[in-house]
Amino acid sequence: MNTAVRKGSVSTTETVLAALGAMLLGTFLLFGVGFAQPQVLHDAAHDGRHSFAFPCH
Amino acid sequence: MALFRRLILAAVAAGALAGTTVSAVQQVTTVPLILEAERYEGDGPATAGHAHGHSHSHDIAAGDAQTHGDAGTGDAHGHAIFADAERLGFTVLANLMVGVAYALLLGAAWLLTGAPMDARRGLLWGAGGFVAFTLAPAVGLPPELPGMAGGELAARQLWWMSAAVSAAAGLLALAFGRNRLVVAAGLAIAALPHLVGAPHADAFGGAPPPELAARFAALSIGVAALFWLVLGAASGAMLRRLLPAQS
Numbered sequence: 001m002n003t004a005v006r007k008g009s010v011s012t013t014e015t016v017l018a019a020l021g022a023m024l025l026g027t028f029l030l031f032g033v034g035f036a037q038p039q040v041l042h043d044a045a046h047d048g049r050h051s052f053a054f055p056c057h
Numbered sequence: 058m059a060l061f062r063r064l065i066l067a068a069v070a071a072g073a074l075a076g077t078t079v080s081a082v083q084q085v086t087t088v089p090l091i092l093e094a095e096r097y098e099g100d101g102p103a104t105a106g107h108a109h110g111h112s113h114s115h116d117i118a119a120g121d122a123q124t125h126g127d128a129g130t131g132d133a134h135g136h137a138i139f140a141d142a143e144r145l146g147f148t149v150l151a152n153l154m155v156g157v158a159y160a161l162l163l164g165a166a167w168l169l170t171g172a173p174m175d176a177r178r179g180l181l182w183g184a185g186g187f188v189a190f191t192l193a194p195a196v197g198l199p200p201e202l203p204g205m206a207g208g209e210l211a212a213r214q215l216w217w218m219s220a221a222v223s224a225a226a227g228l229l230a231l232a233f234g235r236n237r238l239v240v241a242a243g244l245a246i247a248a249l250p251h252l253v254g255a256p257h258a259d260a261f262g263g264a265p266p267p268e269l270a271a272r273f274a275a276l277s278i279g280v281a282a283l284f285w286l287v288l289g290a291a292s293g294a295m296l297r298r299l300l301p302a303q304s
Contacts, residue, residue, distance in 0.1 A: 010060050010302060018061040019165040022068065026161030033154045035214050046203075047144065048151030051079075051087040051277050053191065053200035055213035 060300070064168065067295035068160035075288035076156030079280060080149045086280050088148070090273045094202035094265040156288060159186060163292050166225070170233050174304035176294040183289015185228050191281040193224035193247070197255030200277040204264035208256030220250040 033045050034054040042049075042056070049056040163182055167174055174182075194217045198207075207213060223246045230243020263270070297304045 014060050015168060015303070018064050019168040021061050022064045022161045022165035022168070025065070026068070026158045026165065029154050029158035029161070033151050033158065035218075037210075044147035045151035045154075047083070047088055047091055047148040048155060050091050050201065050203065051083050051152075052155055052281060053195055053198070053277055055198060055207065055210055055217055056201065057203065057207065057210060 060303075063299040064164050064296075065161070067292065067299045068157055068164050070295045071288055071291035072155075072157030072160040073153055074156075074291045075160070075284050076149070076153035078287050079156070079284040080152045082280050082283060083148070083152070084145070087273060087277050090269060090276065091203060094204055094269060094273070097264040097266070097269075098204040156284075159190065159285075160288055160292050162186075163289065164296060166229060167292075167296065168300075168303060170229070171303070172233070174293050174300075175297045176290045179289040179291070179293015179296070180286060181289070182293065183285040183287070185225075185232070186289060187282050187285035189225035189228055190221045191278060191285065193250075194220040195274070195278055196220075197251060199270075199274045202263075202265045202270050202273050205270060206258035206261060206263040208258055212256040216250060216253075216255045220255070223247045223250055 032041065034049060034052065036042075046056065163186055167182060172178070197220055198213055198217055201207060227243040227247025230239050230246075234240040234243060265273075
């Protein structure tokens, strides 16, 4: 079970919170770069979106 | 939240490295094909690529920097508002953000599994990221050039996300599932978007030539593989260094 607790001094709660926080932030960033539709975001990320194969148009 | 800060720091470092690497590689692989494809957009033989009504911003671009030689077609692409240097800068910025975003997801998933980590194990995590976020969506929605015919954008984006997230869930279940039921459920979830099927255009006939599109699809998947391996190895090395107690 609690691998993090066994290995170090960090609590399971902090581990889960840190992971969830990072996941939330990553999802938010990814959505902004890859999926958000405002024209200026689309235009700026255009070549990156195509290169990473996000649906773009 | 020292742990959170370290996780972020590791993701920023790994994402920056992978984003920078892929930016350089893109400029000599995928980006030239995108520019080439845009030449077919305005006066291409077919208009199916524009049938789904994406609005380009070239109207506001009037008189602005226009250096791609596709002005005057009346249907140049949206980012025509950017000059070359700006366009490159924004592309690099977007790549850095994609790198940090994926590194955050990778780091978070790893932290929850409690698995050991280093640069070599990170390579395997990167390969997993490639399968989940590149290969699984690409099987249904091949990487697209500007001007290609496609289904409705929102539907494709939703399918893309479903394919990626379910593949990630399936891989994690396969690797870390405690019993067969978890593994079976994970694989079923991963298969689901593919059984439903990706949304496509009603008819073929996008603007770019098929040879160009095929080259682009293969190249972008290859470049993504490189990106994910760099991201995985760098994430592994950074996480090992910054979160030694967890790795």
